[in-house]
Amino acid sequence: MKDKNMKKSVMAALLLVALLACQIQPSKQAPQPTDFRTGSQGITLQFVQNLPPSRMYDRDPFNVMLQIENVGTSKIGGGGDRVYLSGFDHNIITGIGMDGMPIPILDGRTAFISRGGFDTLNWKGQIRSLTDKRIDKYQPLILATACYNYETIASAQVCIDPQPYAPTNVQKVCTPTTAGTGSQGAPIAVTSVQVEPQPSKTRFIINIQNVGGGNVFRYGTQYINKCSPYSPGLAFDEVDFVQFTDVQISGTSIKPTCKGLDKDGHVRLVNGAGQVFCEVDAQGQTAYLTPLNVIIRYGYRQSIAKPIEIRAVP
Numbered sequence: 001m002k003d004k005n006m007k008k009s010v011m012a013a014l015l016l017v018a019l020l021a022c023q024i025q026p027s028k029q030a031p032q033p034t035d036f037r038t039g040s041q042g043i044t045l046q047f048v049q050n051l052p053p054s055r056m057y058d059r060d061p062f063n064v065m066l067q068i069e070n071v072g073t074s075k076i077g078g079g080g081d082r083v084y085l086s087g088f089d090h091n092i093i094t095g096i097g098m099d100g101m102p103i104p105i106l107d108g109r110t111a112f113i114s115r116g117g118f119d120t121l122n123w124k125g126q127i128r129s130l131t132d133k134r135i136d137k138y139q140p141l142i143l144a145t146a147c148y149n150y151e152t153i154a155s156a157q158v159c160i161d162p163q164p165y166a167p168t169n170v171q172k173v174c175t176p177t178t179a180g181t182g183s184q185g186a187p188i189a190v191t192s193v194q195v196e197p198q199p200s201k202t203r204f205i206i207n208i209q210n211v212g213g214g215n216v217f218r219y220g221t222q223y224i225n226k227c228s229p230y231s232p233g234l235a236f237d238e239v240d241f242v243q244f245t246d247v248q249i250s251g252t253s254i255k256p257t258c259k260g261l262d263k264d265g266h267v268r269l270v271n272g273a274g275q276v277f278c279e280v281d282a283q284g285q286t287a288y289l290t291p292l293n294v295i296i297r298y299g300y301r302q303s304i305a306k307p308i309e310i311r312a313v314p
Contacts, residue, residue: 027179034087034168036227037153038184038214040186041213043069043146045083048066051063052308054308055223055311056127062095062120063123063124065122065123066178070116070117072187073153076149078102081103081147082103084145085123088142092128095125103116108185131312137311140308142306143229152298153184156291158291161176172287175197176287178194181193188216189211193207202279204247204280206277206278207274209269209272210273214301217238219265219297219299238268240272241268242267243296248293248295249290261276
């Protein structure tokens with residue numbers, strides 16, 4: 001009987017130890033969100049090393065491989081998003097189409113994903129005999145041009161003061177001033193929001209700028225199709241325009257109050273910068289902080305180039 005009781009005691013003790021061990025095991029923490037809306041580019045382009053090589057002969061195959069990565073926060077790919085190869089004579093380098101290659105769908109960065117999607121695009125062509133054309137060497141500049149639609153989402157915390165001229169002895173939680181927004185992980189950035197308070201109304205001056213180093217044009221399929229280096233090109237009234245999709249205060253749209261937009265919501269950039277003026281009715285008697293969201297869409301074009309030299313076979 002004693003042995004049986006002892007066995008029961010040992011088993012109970014082991015069970016207690018196991019339960020305690022389970023309780024003190026550190027719990028796995030959920031991934032923490034990060035401030036992902038940073039950076040001034042949408043995508044990056046890079047020629048894969050030696051594709052094409054810097055020097056080759058006219059008997060060699062002409063292969064180009066381009067790496068494309070979405071380093072911003074908006075999804076790209078699909079629709080009219082394409083990459084074109086140009087800068088060379090199609091009578092010498094053949095087999096490379098003028099209709100470009102579709103950009104695969106690449107997701108942008110998120111609060112929980114630190115890197116956007118990336119892929120490679122591959123072109124295969126042929127080099128015609130330079131000797132037959134009485135050419136010793138040919139030195140083109142291979143240009144890769146990406147044309148794509150992109151989106152900027154900018155958020156700023158702004159101060160709304162319904163009574164900006166109230167006595168100075170009234171305590172306020174904030175004072176209306178210019179709100180900086182930093183970069184937003186996109187080539188078009190909302191650089192700042194100027195807050196101008198008036199009694200019962202607050203005005204916002206939203207400053208935007210092209211910070212990506214490329215060319216911006218109107219948003220829409222009819223415009224992105226003109227981005228190709230083989231097309232007649234975009235017209236004067238189609239370049240340097242971005243489209244304001246919405247401007248929100250506390251989730252409520254104030255876009256109908258915005259000035260400086262055309263009927264489609266586009267605003268023109270001059271020397272790469274532009275302004276939009278919006279306002280909101282300020283309710284209540286005391287100042288308060290609230291989020292302002294700006295959503296912008298546009299077409300974007302950026303290019304990289306690589307010089308190569310092709311020599312006739314001796």
